[in-house]
Amino acid sequence: MPILRRPAAALAAACALAFAGDAAAVSLMPAPQSMVEHEGVLAIAGRFALAWTGCREPRLDRAAERFQRDLGRLSGIETFAAAGPRLEIACRAADPGALTLQAREAYRLQVSAQGVKIDADGPVGVLRALATLRQLVETGPDGAAALPLIEIDDRPRFAWRGVMIDTARHFMSIESLKRQIDAMEQVKLNVLHLHLSDNEAFRVESRRYPRLHEVAGHGQFYTQAEIADLITYAADRGVRVTPEFDVPGHARAMTLAYPELASNPAGAPAAGAQVLNPASEDTYRFVSRLFDEMAGLFPDAYFHIGGDEVPDEAWAGDPQVEALKAAHNLTTKAQVEAHFHRRIHQALARRGKIVVGWEEVIDTGTLPRDVVVQAWRTSNATARATALGHRTIVSAGYYLDLLNTAAFHYGVDPADTSTAGISPADAQAARKLHPLVARFVTDGVIVQPMAPLTPEQEALVLGGEAPLWAELVSDEMLDSRLWPRAAALAERFWSPRETRDVADMYARLAVQQDRLRRLGLEDEANRARMASRLAPGAWGPLLDLLDLVGPARNMAHDQRVPAAIAGKKIVQHLTAMADAAPVDSLVARAFLARADRAALGDAQARAAVRADFEVWRANHSRIAALAQDHPAVREALPVSADIAEMAAVGVLALDALEAGAPLAPDAAARAKAVLDRADAFEAASAKPIFSFFGKRPPADLIIMVTPGVRRLVEVAGDRGAAP
Ligand code: ACM
Numbered sequence: 001m002p003i004l005r006r007p008a009a010a011l012a013a014a015c016a017l018a019f020a021g022d023a024a025a026v027s028l029m030p031a032p033q034s035m036v037e038h039e040g041v042l043a044i045a046g047r048f049a050l051a052w053t054g055c056r057e058p059r060l061d062r063a064a065e066r067f068q069r070d071l072g073r074l075s076g077i078e079t080f081a082a083a084g085p086r087l088e089i090a091c092r093a094a095d096p097g098a099l100t101l102q103a104r105e106a107y108r109l110q111v112s113a114q115g116v117k118i119d120a121d122g123p124v125g126v127l128r129a130l131a132t133l134r135q136l137v138e139t140g141p142d143g144a145a146a147l148p149l150i151e152i153d154d155r156p157r158f159a160w161r162g163v164m165i166d167t168a169r170h171f172m173s174i175e176s177l178k179r180q181i182d183a184m185e186q187v188k189l190n191v192l193h194l195h196l197s198d199n200e201a202f203r204v205e206s207r208r209y210p211r212l213h214e215v216a217g218h219g220q221f222y223t224q225a226e227i228a229d230l231i232t233y234a235a236d237r238g239v240r241v242t243p244e245f246d247v248p249g250h251a252r253a254m255t256l257a258y259p260e261l262a263s264n265p266a267g268a269p270a271a272g273a274q275v276l277n278p279a280s281e282d283t284y285r286f287v288s289r290l291f292d293e294m295a296g297l298f299p300d301a302y303f304h305i306g307g308d309e310v311p312d313e314a315w316a317g318d319p320q321v322e323a324l325k326a327a328h329n330l331t332t333k334a335q336v337e338a339h340f341h342r343r344i345h346q347a348l349a350r351r352g353k354i355v356v357g358w359e360e361v362i363d364t365g366t367l368p369r370d371v372v373v374q375a376w377r378t379s380n381a382t383a384r385a386t387a388l389g390h391r392t393i394v395s396a397g398y399y400l401d402l403l404n405t406a407a408f409h410y411g412v413d414p415a416d417t418s419t420a421g422i423s424p425a426d427a428q429a430a431r432k433l434h435p436l437v438a439r440f441v442t443d444g445v446i447v448q449p450m451a452p453l454t455p456e457q458e459a460l461v462l463g464g465e466a467p468l469w470a471e472l473v474s475d476e477m478l479d480s481r482l483w484p485r486a487a488a489l490a491e492r493f494w495s496p497r498e499t500r501d502v503a504d505m506y507a508r509l510a511v512q513q514d515r516l517r518r519l520g521l522e523d524e525a526n527r528a529r530m531a532s533r534l535a536p537g538a539w540g541p542l543l544d545l546l547d548l549v550g551p552a553r554n555m556a557h558d559q560r561v562p563a564a565i566a567g568k569k570i571v572q573h574l575t576a577m578a579d580a581a582p583v584d585s586l587v588a589r590a591f592l593a594r595a596d597r598a599a600l601g602d603a604q605a606r607a608a609v610r611a612d613f614e615v616w617r618a619n620h621s622r623i624a625a626l627a628q629d630h631p632a633v634r635e636a637l638p639v640s641a642d643i644a645e646m647a648a649v650g651v652l653a654l655d656a657l658e659a660g661a662p663l664a665p666d667a668a669a670r671a672k673a674v675l676d677r678a679d680a681f682e683a684a685s686a687k688p689i690f691s692f693f694g695k696r697p698p699a700d701l702i703i704m705v706t707p708g709v710r711r712l713v714e715v716a717g718d719r720g721a722a723p
Helices: 008-019 058-075 123-135 174-186 222-237 252-257 281-297 320-330 333-350 380-387 405-410 424-431 435-439 474-480 486-494 501-520 521-535 540-545 560-565 585-600 603-625 632-659 666-685 706-721
Strands: 003-008 033-042 049-054 086-091 107-111 115-120 145-154 160-167 191-199 240-247 304-305 353-360 372-375 393-394 463-466 548-549 702-703
Touching: 003 191, 033 107, 058 086, 058 145, 058 222, 086 123, 107 123, 115 123, 123 145, 123 174, 123 501, 123 706, 145 281, 160 474, 160 486, 174 191, 174 393, 174 486, 174 501, 222 240, 222 281, 222 501, 240 281, 240 393, 252 380, 281 304, 320 333, 320 501, 333 353, 372 380, 380 393, 380 603, 405 486, 405 501, 424 435, 424 560, 463 474, 463 486, 474 521, 486 501, 486 603, 501 585, 521 540, 540 632, 585 603, 585 706, 603 632, 632 702, 632 706, 666 706
Parallel strands: 049 086, 086 115, 160 191, 160 463, 191 240, 240 304, 304 353, 353 372, 372 393, 393 463
Antiparallel strands: 003 033, 033 145, 107 115, 107 145, 548 702
């Protein structure tokens, strides 16, 4: 008999209930389409005994071997002995489209007292089922591994579920990229979009144009052999690698290597111009031959040509461009771009590739309909692109580099039309801030109310992709800037639209992040490494402080922006407390959940929160001692002091609640002062466009536990006010 029936819509509520007290509750991320739990568990004493039917291929043998290894890492049991239960894998059909949008990813999974059965539509479905099976492994009361008895029926909502990693602004090592692919497999993400060329660098070995990597790689690039190996590694895990070489803008690395490609209104082309010359046949020859080479290196059907952010003045006054416009009857910059993209499209189509471009490529609405559009500035772009008949990948609302919470991103649905973007009122205010800002507040970034997508439009939404631009992300920060937030987005892209309970998401996210760490994610190790630079030999208290804070959001921590506004160019070293801080601390989230329960009167939660407050106060004493010798710690001292003050007023609130007495007016005033200060610092960086003009908090750190303390203080105040 099923003890819990969880069709998709009911899943969230059921999980929330289970999490309130049952540590061994099934915790899956992304949530499956449907699952039915039964009473009891299947013990796992060692390696599973595998029995295959249907398609079997070397990739699946390797996947099964990885699964057996991971079983040991997840559970701690030794898996060299074949003492485990039976695992029957039926793969219904071989899948020539395994690495396409048509991949057969659906699967059914059954754990019974007799063993485990996987019934997958195709090989990728087997990978997805094994990812789910890993998430079911729990430690039983006797310390042995076990699986709950369960039936799962699962398939993705969207076929394109990606992350984009910018390797141009900071080089990301192959080792780090493989670690991200490992994590992607665990949460069923299936596209790694690599941004490989930008103003700052060109990152792939080119045999046709070797100056690209020799000069513009700045000593850090991927050899073709490394790329081929990475693609194979990803393919084994059901992940496609889609390359992006950004043209005609964001192309300074190309013109640094080959100055003759640059547009230059003043006459001779200049090395280091940002934009390619759209009026020169040399440019088209170069781009076609380069893309031809890269199309051979990257087997994915989709080839991303960038197409974003060509500055208004890019070609103004360039006599060659003026002649091009006259010859082809083009009047606007957007029409010149469309002319450029059509030429590139022809070259890639001959190669059998499907062009992907950022949303600006449809500004004229005249590109062939087979171009896939990546919406990034507003949700309106999804509506515009699909109304024109373009298939669309949604990134608006999913920019992980903007340092927003998992809840923020999770709340944006790929099919939304009016959610992400800058409101008209904010745009109007932002334009008055500074002429440099005004330049960026174009109509394209303003979100207007729009009708929902029609079913025909919705069918054109391929899925979503979370970009991580890397101006402020170094190789050692990659794990912590992508995860755990990318796992929440994996759920947004895989699970039913109705799966959207935020508290339940955070509870499962914490469990999943721990699994990713046991399987090799290095966010914690790298955070410790970064903290250890700031206070060698004594950094323990720093880690405890970092658990309660986060980096100021959006662009607030980007010190290059105010420097540029002041006419200076600086190098920002990514060695600060704010760089080491987790973006959306799960320790802080767990505190917020406890504080909520404490506010509702849960005695155990109140005791736990009281203990939290003691720890915060004690840690502040340790931080204060460290600050004497370590300047970076000194900078964060006011933040630590405010957390200690929150602990002090939090204790007073708990005292008042337990005594049933009103919170004393002086305590309420103290609480208001520190909580309002923290909220003001958080609000200062809450919106991208205003973030670098807001009041920066000390050490660029915002306090993540504030709402929980405020909740307790408010309840204590209300309780006191009650008769
Ligand atoms: C972009 O963020 N410029 C696509």
